[in-house]
Amino acid sequence: MTGTMDKTRLDPVTLTVIEKGLQQICSEMDLVHEKTSFSPVISEAFDRSNGIYGREDGRMIAQGEMGLPIFLGVMQETTRCVIEERSDLEDGDVILVNDPYRGGTHLMDVKMVRPFHYRGRLWCWLSNTGHWPDTGGMVPGGFNSTATEIHQEGLRIPPVKLVEGGVMDEEIVKIVLANIRVAQERIGDIKAQIAALAAGARRLTALLDRYGEETVEAALVELEDRSEQMMRAHLEGIPDGVYKATAWMDSDGVVDEPLAIRVKATVTGSDIAFDLSESSPPCKGPMNSVWATTLSSVYVALKHIFPDVPMNAGCFRPIRVEPPKGTFLYAEYPRPVAGCAAEVSQRIMESVFLALSEAIPDKLFAAPAGTSGNLSLGGFDPETGEEYIMYYFSGGGYGGWWEGDGLTNGCSTIGISKSQPVEILEQRYPLLFDRYALREGSGGDGRYRGGFGVSYRVRLLRGEGKASFLMEHGRTGPPGILGGKAGAPNRIHISRAGGIDTPEHISKGEGYALSAGDWIDVETPGGGGYGDPAERSAEARAADRAQGYYGEDEGGAA
């Protein structure tokens, strides 16, 4: 190497190069996974994640930057659970698991964990997760809103050997496929997930061959320290103190009462501790969150606030989250959990954003829509003679921020996925959209207003179908900060045989039978406003009016 080096344990170039090398391995795994998947949720919506995890404890060494954010903290928990339960694994084995209580999210996120051996010994773990379109259960697609125990939600798979010594166990595959809907394409997704892990193993071997085990291991230690150092530098910037906030969820889908996520963030120097223990008790419906998801939500929230911190276990060290036992954020068997990954997680993040907004207003945004806005529709299409399951996630407005208005139709904060084009949905399912539009007036007022949600109407063209809704922020809109107003709340209308209903639980409902000609209207939340509306400039208001963002123009959407 060049120059002199005495201060660092490892020369700075090798360190950076290994860091990039590890990230690239994860990106390659993500790429193989995405390109070969059949689930549009994976290939079109990137609902998957691949990473490299520590040998002893499953801690995150690296994770793909193209992966879904919510898996940031989840995957290390999954891997840790596999390490604890399976001491019998060999090179060439692959574990299959989707159990939410064992480092999971909801059942649809199916994980694979592969021991990686280098020169004859276990070196680390390669794990990935992919969202399958269905894993059985009471509603197609799994996003139920009325289950009261996990067994209604679908097939629960403990850590089992899917692949042993490189050979796939067809018996396990048979059991899995017999218990899920639209099973024929899932074999493709299973192969895609195994192929991604294999690609990771090849590239990691090459990296170790090149730099040597010792150097790479030293780099891992160093990288974690650096990441921790950077997170601490950010946390130092938050004045010491106790910051509290509450995010309210509409209901659990079964009992029509709001649920409270009460967070208390205590900042001491460069450490931050989160206490969620004052939150509502476990709920009857599927809005419980498992521990891995709760923990990950806090991590992702901080990563959204400090996006430049490199992702590995080191950056989590200054963050302590007390397990909120006895609340709905620490679900135990057999509590139903279908809503935890897409909904509860986003609202835990909202509570963190709100709590820190007063401490560091120059780094925060008002609350984003905070829901994945899932509409599931399953039925039989008489024209094709086939069953179908559609789920459609919609975006919403983001909150105003320190320098500008919020983004319109942003993706859920736990995701990075694109929505499916109307033309593709109409190709695949017997549907017609009457409208897919910006929801006027939905952004919360403020010095910087919230972004706008969307407003769509979809009509069933043929046959019979059943619609379910798993959405949030129907009772109250996403809150503003520093005096900004809340964004518009979520709205659902269902028109059948001339009558128009709204779900009893405002944002959640299940089993709405539809016939040809019936339609569903969904209006998603706008983002909260940032700062006092009186401070909004006259020019900005005039521009909003001219563009018809508040419904005053003539070109207007129907």
Added chain:
Amino acid sequence: MTISIGVDVGGTFTDFLFLDSQSRSFRSAKVPTTADDRSRGFMEGLEALGAAPESVDWLVHGTTAGTNAVLERNGARCGLITTRGFRDILELGRRTRPHAYGLSGNFEPLIERRLRLEVAERIDASGRVVTPLDEEGVREAARALLEQGVESVVIHFLHSYANPANERRAAELVRGIWPNDHVVAGHEIMREMREFERGSTAAVHAGIAPVVSRYIGRVAERLSEEGFRRELLVMQANGGMMAASVVGEQAVQTVMSGPAAGVLAAAELAQAAGARNVITGDMGGTSFDAALIVDGRPVVTAEKDLAYGVPIRVPMIDIHTIGAGGGSIARIDPAGMLRVGPQSAGSFPGPIGYGRGGERPTITDANFMLGRLNPDSVTGVEGGAPMETVRERLEAEIGKPLGLDAAGAASAVVEVAVAELAGALRLISIEKGHDPRDFAFMPFGGAGPLHAVRLARELDIPRIVVPRFPGLTSALGCILADVRHDFVQTFNTPFAELDCAEVKGAMSAQAAAGRELLAREKVEVDEVVIEHEFDLLFRGQSHVLRLPMRGEKLDLEELLEDFHAAYRARFEMELPEMIPILVNVRTTITGKREPVDLSVFRPGEGDLEAARKGARRVWFDGEWLETAIYAREALPRDAEISGPAIVEQADSTFVLDPGATARVDEVGNLIVDVGISGEGAR
């Protein structure tokens, strides 16, 4: 047919290359781009080149005017007429955010909301008319947009790829009252599903068409005043060119055409050097553009995003841009890690070494520090690069925090930059299903050849081809391009239900449209080649594989066999249980021109010693080595040099590391054997 001129108008400079195949001579010129009136700079450049317009046979022009207009949102004032209920498609996009982490930032739609109007009409996914077109509504919308001062209008209806009848009729009505030619219907640009992407492509087109056609019109006019008698030609992003007379209707194709021309030239030059599979790396001041050439042809894609939220779905040479150029700034981040880029010192103030007031150390400065760049010959700097400042800043900003001296710091900057570039090259190869080790590397742009050997070793690429004029590759590409047009139609039908006659019908309709366009262009071509390609996938997937037609006639069974074979080769996976689907049929029509004889670049014979300008100390792998410096223009044919050596020329500098050897080939390329692999190099 003898005299050709290629012109590449970049953001800062406009490059000219003049080629006379009869007298076997060439010249080049470089003039500042005149932002106020680009046609003025164009004419000045021609003059500088000493080319009399009446004597020129081929004049091909690449331009970034359109690209920048879109990126800066200062293109023509555009309006949209669309299906009732869908006017916000262009603003809603596909529900994304600018960055995976962080919730700040925003997005400005290509057409503002008040200029997006709706009319009653609807076609379903199978192409049936659900709601007939409200013709009076279309006229009213057009009139309303005119009143708002709109110059360019997009008509974009849902499912027009399946049935364009309503869009076609609406366009006809609008054209009836529109005062200029700038009316476009989405399906006229591409008949491919996905409403946001098709609409965005049409909106990009509408935004730049008036800008580009005005500019090209002005250039063509001035040229004819000066006596130019041929058709002015314009470069496209697909690596082909078109006649200036059709640029108004094809404006979207000019986006990113400059970099595309560079890759095209690289393909031809590499071919002449016997390399058919090539990775190119075009490194300028602010970015590094990488592309793949497979089997002699640049890889073309129709899935690019011009910027966040601005997809463009016309076939373009697949160029992947990384924010790492000579001007990229090196810094230590709060975690104490050395980072290079993506922030850039740009062309102003630029690197410290350029002496224009730059204070942050850049990749270029690291190269000055290490002796790789000649500090005494910096364009426009009296007395050479301010080396004391370069040393001081490198030491203070990078060296001190890392415990390195200035040379160590500079070396670390170069190594981190190389690692970053290598990673990006590896990922784009893998994304396309290739292993970089099977490729040759062709560096170009001012800074590409500086890092080529290191980069190739990092990727285990054994061979490098350095073109004769690394800084003029885009201008050369303009000269080498053929006339080319692409067409696409979506089928989205399972193989089992395909009607072969219908597919063939679409193919011949696209071919006919291409021939018709070619005829209107009046460009003299030797031969017309028509090629068909097919996008396929298994039902449920989102990513297509593109396959060429085997032989002369379409045989669906053969196509299916090829698909299974290609899938196996690409993903090592067999999926007999899945349903294959034909997604798109693509047709490319190429008007082949008389080939340009690259032997005009053939170097003379002579003595290698005559090319030797001297020597200086250059830092390689931890030590200063006395290194020979050669003048590129004086290198004789077949000369061989061994590293360490540096080859300098006006538009670029090439560093030949120790252990590598280079030979001058028949057309002036340097063919480099990198000698040792990445592992050995360490």
